[in-house]
Amino acid sequence: MTAVLRQLKPEIARERLIRTLERKGITDTRVLDAFRKVPRHEFVDGAMYAQAYDDNALPIGLGQTISQPYIVALMTQFLELKDMRENEKILEIGTGSGFQAAILAQFSRRVYTIERHRPLGDAARKRLRRLGYENIVCKIGDGTRGWPQYAPFDKIVVTAGAPVVPEELAKQLADDGRMVIPVGTREVQSLEVYSKRNGELAKAAACDVVFVPLVGSGGWKESR
Numbered sequence: 001m002t003a004v005l006r007q008l009k010p011e012i013a014r015e016r017l018i019r020t021l022e023r024k025g026i027t028d029t030r031v032l033d034a035f036r037k038v039p040r041h042e043f044v045d046g047a048m049y050a051q052a053y054d055d056n057a058l059p060i061g062l063g064q065t066i067s068q069p070y071i072v073a074l075m076t077q078f079l080e081l082k083d084m085r086e087n088e089k090i091l092e093i094g095t096g097s098g099f100q101a102a103i104l105a106q107f108s109r110r111v112y113t114i115e116r117h118r119p120l121g122d123a124a125r126k127r128l129r130r131l132g133y134e135n136i137v138c139k140i141g142d143g144t145r146g147w148p149q150y151a152p153f154d155k156i157v158v159t160a161g162a163p164v165v166p167e168e169l170a171k172q173l174a175d176d177g178r179m180v181i182p183v184g185t186r187e188v189q190s191l192e193v194y195s196k197r198n199g200e201l202a203k204a205a206a207c208d209v210v211f212v213p214l215v216g217s218g219g220w221k222e223s224r
């Protein structure tokens with residue numbers, strides 16, 4: 001599916017993307033519905049508009065990307081989010097364009113997201129406000145430190161590749177909580193899913209992924 005928006009209306013291009021996600025193994029219909037509701041074309045640069053519903057990561061500036069839709073869907077599915085009535089507290093590290101945060105906001109009114117690059121974080125905050133997402137709290141800073149003020153979190157999703165699970169994030173995950181995080185080298189990571197029981201993290205590794213690096217006190221050093 002290449003540059004489908006050139007010929008199709010966003011709603012139709014979105015449905016085609018959803019078929020692709022289903023074909024690739026996304027089975028949680030609530031996740032697919034969330035993709036139906038969030039207009040990805042609003043989260044990419046005007047020049048990328050035609051590719052907004054291709055199943056690809058796209059550049060968003062400062063060497064960063066809006067993640068591939070399939071990977072966003074897979075990470076969301078792995079979080080095993082409860083529905084809106086449960087109002088889980090969700091923390092995302094790596095706001096980027098704000099797209100993943102908008103997907104998470106379909107499941108809870110308590111979404112917290114941290115971005116280290118101010119221009120990206122400010123642009124995402126404005127975009128999310130403009131699109132009417134009032135339940136997403138954005139912050140600029142080093143997400144590897146978590147957000148102690150709002151901890152513990154029921155769910156944590158890290159959308160940049162870490163060398164190890166940052167200690168602070170492990171601490172700020174609630175008991176019975178889940179964390180999804182890519183862990184590995186700067187070049188390739190394994191998507192890891194953690195559940196916390198009685199203060200201990202139990203790990204399941206999912207698949208290989210390639211993310212931009214998580215840079216910060218509990219992540220990688222600034223680029224060499």
Ligand code: SAM
Nearest residue numbers: 066094096097099100115116143159214215216
């Ligand atoms: N979730 C984003 C979206 O939906 O567009 C895509 C995230 S992009 C793959 C990874 C983001 O993580 C980048 O914007 C990057 O600047 C950010 N990042 C990297 N290290 C970070 C850190 N320590 N704290 C917060 N954000 C970080």
